[in-house]
Amino acid sequence: MKKVAVVCAAGKQGKCLVDEAVARGYDVTGFVRSGKVANPAAKTVVKDLFDLTKEDLAGFDAVIDAFGAWTPDTLPLHRTSLKHLCDVLSGTDTRLLVVGGAGSLYVNPEHTMQVKDTEGFPEVFKPLANMQGAALDDLRKRNDVKWTFLSPAGDFVADGARTGEYLLGGEEYFVNDKGESRISYADYAIAMIDEIENANNIRKRFSVIGK
DSSP states (O other): OOEEEEETTTSHHHHHHHHHHHHTTOEEEEEESSSOOSSTTSEEEEOOGGGOOHHHHTTOSEEEEOOOOOSTTTTTHHHHHHHHHHHHHTTSSOEEEEEOOSTTSBSSTTOOOBGGGSTTOOGGGHHHHHHHHHHHHHHHTOSSSEEEEEEOOSEEETTOOOOSOOEEEOSBOOOOTTSOOEEEHHHHHHHHHHHHHHOOOTTEEEEEEOO
16 A cells, blocks of 8 residues: 655645545545645644654655645745755655646747746746746756656646546647646546556656646
């Protein structure tokens, strides 16, 4: 039985990840700043991400980072929180899987332009996309951690249906047969847990969209 930790398990994506891992029969622990993990089959540890230690995360096969920040003063935490988790897991066999964003996906084969740099990308989302992109750049420099960064579709739907189907991509933005880049949190969670099982993208970024 795999042991999986979900950091920031109280958020919407964190809850989906906990539910999917529990459904696979995993031994799941959710780390939250307050309260209790919603799924009764998962353990709860109440502790701030920045207070997590090597001892807290020892023995897990995988740690999923579902951290999210949205306000101007908290956006830099995307980088500092990820650095902290990397430092904690440095030199261990525990995998670190990160819930990423779509803004840093490339839109050309040369990988010189990202989604966030294209005309029409909403200005309101640029600071978040820039910070998540910077966090990914930091991650690429870590050879001491078994990291994986999973970018969702451009339209990331919190309350969308769980269809059980998805399409995998690499570093470039892509669409499905309907011309859409869209996926629900629930289907994204399936792809993330599948990656824990398949281990196809260690020290890589890949992407997922709905069929």
